[in-house]
Amino acid sequence: MKLQSLVLAAATALTMTTAFAVPAGTWSVAAGAHYVDPKSDNGTVNVDGTDFSVDVDGDVRPTISGEYFIANNVGVELLAAIPFHHDITLTDNAGNEVDAKTQHLPPTLSLQYHFDGYDMPMNIKPFVGVGVNYTTFFKERVYLGNGNDLELDDSVGVAGHIGVDIPFADTEAFRIDARYMDIKTDASLNGADLGEVDISPWVYGVAFVKQF
Template sequence: MKLQSLVLATAAALTMTSAIAVPAGTWTIGAGAHMVDPKSDNGTLSTPLGALKVDVDDDIRPTITGEYFIANNVGVELLAAIPFHHDITLKAADGSKVDAKTQHLPPTLSLQYHFDGYNMPMNVKPFVGVGLNYTTFFKERIGVSGAKLDIDDSFGVAGHIGVDIPFTPTESFRIDARYIDIDTDVELQTGGVSYDVGKVDISPWVYGVAFVKQF
């Protein structure tokens, strides 16, 4: 429902007309930091060690965005970051825990509409977007001797909403949030045998701040 609301907001924005403030052909570059905040209840894995409930923690890393305006007020943005690091707790029914960890990169490509030229208070410039996320996982670890954890890469839709607060005609402070659908298959290798043990649903909100420069 959260993602559906963002998609509907984007569709509505793209059908609106307004005074034009950002012309086609404009570039913006943003540099900042984002926190990946996974949803609660990330699933349960059926493993040779028993059923293990999954809890994935959050992480904050530097990020960069680049956006090209293909039409007036309509841009295509790519989000990139250095690898996010996540500790994973696998909890059994008896309360015992197994620690695991992974790193991931979540490049996200979005089509966005910027509400520039609407005479907003303090000249703020809201925007909404929808796009596609690709998340690749690597350096997986699990705290069980002789065992190996493998998390598949994930494709999913992403929604984006935020606001730019300008302090010069070409420079802004950005606050934004994304909802990303990240749902991935997990494999556990132990005793020379590989087991498909289920899915992990991370589907985080990603909150960020950035400095944005327009060219």
């Protein structure tokens, strides 16, 4: 699903009317885990005149989010997590590899619409959202010998969110969701620009949700 489709679905949902089931003023908290799955082909960087293709691997970490409903079925959600760890492989045209790694935190703020009160099968409650992601990188390292300083700039980009809540009590549910995050970072080595690394992952997760 393209990010544009998520944005369109969110905009359409916000214009619909129904018998609302989540009143304004409600809070919810979701605790679970998410897997960050970077896109394939993460770009090309140039190190001392040699081009290297970039491959960033995935990682799973515990996450938590809080959502406040500013209107019936319309919530503002903030996603947080403990740092994700990514191994990075740089490969030149001859097949030579250089290893690197980084950690990052990707807090994401989203405006969401919950299809709650639509008489769905098994009382499931789909939702869609769109927002902004801020990703900060730290503890970057490249294995090119001592004294080499790899830096990845912070990233700000659009984020899309889609998922479903499966209730098992009046105020409790099991959540399955997926997010798209537009994450692009400028890389540098010892202060010299290397090029852009495009991570832009899909993020898949499960969580326990509690409403208050």
